[in-house]
Amino acid sequence: MTTPNTPGGAAPSSMNLRGAVDLSTLKARAQSRETPGAGPGGPASAGGGSPFIVDVTEQVFPQLVQLSAQVPVIVAIGASWSEQSAQVLAVLEALAVEQAGRILLARVDFDGQPGVAQAFGAQGVPTVVGILKGQPVPLFEGVLAEPQVRSYLEELLKVAQANGVTGSLNNDAQGAGAQEPADQPLPPLHQEAFDAIEAGDYAAAAAAYRKALAEQPADQDAKAGLAQVELMERLRTADATAVRTAAAESPDSVEAQLAVADLDLSGGHVEDAFARLTGFIARSSGEDRETARVRLLELFDIVGPTDPRVNKARSALARALF
Structure with a gap:
């Protein structure tokens, strides 16, 4: 495979939650049961590392979609054979740890999880996409320097705040006893x-x-x-x-x-x-x-x-x- 062309410059001045297909198609294919090892707040962290970094399968994916109503989910699609994927992933992992629960980084193996990669329209690696309230938000493709990656992340956090996605994965005490407002029933x-x-x-x-x-x-x-x-x-x-x-x-x-x-x-x-x-x-x-x-x-x-x-x-x- 080849690495997609990389758009230069800073993050786009505005992102929109609409304009990409809803991920229900992938959710429907995933198993309804929870993935073994996943905690009550979401999918299990990868390899015992940061709780804000997870590896993604189709089975785990529905939990990520649910969590995207609480915090932005950053989906990094890469491959083990791609040095560029490793470079981008290293930057994203550092930023995820730095954000301390304001975002969740979801790592996707392009070869091992082709269904997940295809759901985002990934044509190559690395490809990075956000999810907010269950909707994908394309971010960038290819290798960017750390300041540019940070700029995309900051822009996504602004969009998240504007859409009420302001939670944290590190607020157990704050969230204890809090009750979510009930959703209005659909017609x-x-x-x-x-x-x-x-x-x-x-x-x-x-x-x-x-x-x-x-x-x-x-x-x-x-x-x-x-x-x-x-x-x-x-x-x-x-x-x-x-x-x-x-x-x-x-x-x-x-x-x-x-x-x-x-x-x-x-x-x-x-x-x-x-x-x-x-x-x-x-x-x-x-x-x-x-x-x-x-x-x-x-x-x-x-x-x-x-x-x-x-x-x-x-x-x-x-x-x-x-």
Whole structure:
């Protein structure tokens, strides 16, 4: 494998919790029982080292998703044969210890845990992704110097604070006796869809969302949910390398371009997905153009109507159409 290109400079000025596929697809594949050796607060620490650094398997992963509502989870995807992975991991481990429970560092073996790596759209190592409230937040790929890695981490902590993720893994005394506010129950059809997603039955989830839309056509959550589960179903058996190769070889194939746009969005490369489809729409016509336009609107629903990337892409779509 090759190491992905590394974006230079400091951390992006703003990160967004939306715009990447929900990790329910991986949660549904994981075993529901707790992993042996895991403590009551989360997965077991790796090798008896820092309690703020863990090794990840698909079985442990649901616990990390739950913990991401309490603290940011930093997922470092690397490989034992990669010197660059070791360099990045050493920096992240030092920062995790320094943060003393404000973050959890989750180490993923690219070769040993391909399902976890694929869930984040990792094309190479090292790849570093955050999780906040169950949503992936792409951070960086390749090797960065310690000040740049620290900058990404600080930015993620700011986003976490803005979204109420301000807990600590080192606050047993503080958390004792504290009671979490009860979640509001979902509408019945939304709960039915969520349960189906947890079971990996995306067709049933889509059917539930369609029922909800039939009852309330203005239900934006159902509309976004339907678009998302349809995307998850399309990606279930997708081979990233084959998809990207087909798109490169067939730039005028609507099916190939839709598939790679799905892949980009699932990995958090939102602007790339939008630009690919608006570019295709601009140079195509007829049924292919309409098919791409409809899919682009579905991707807008997944990312969210208030996201600035959606507003920018809507303007690009209007220029492409007119």
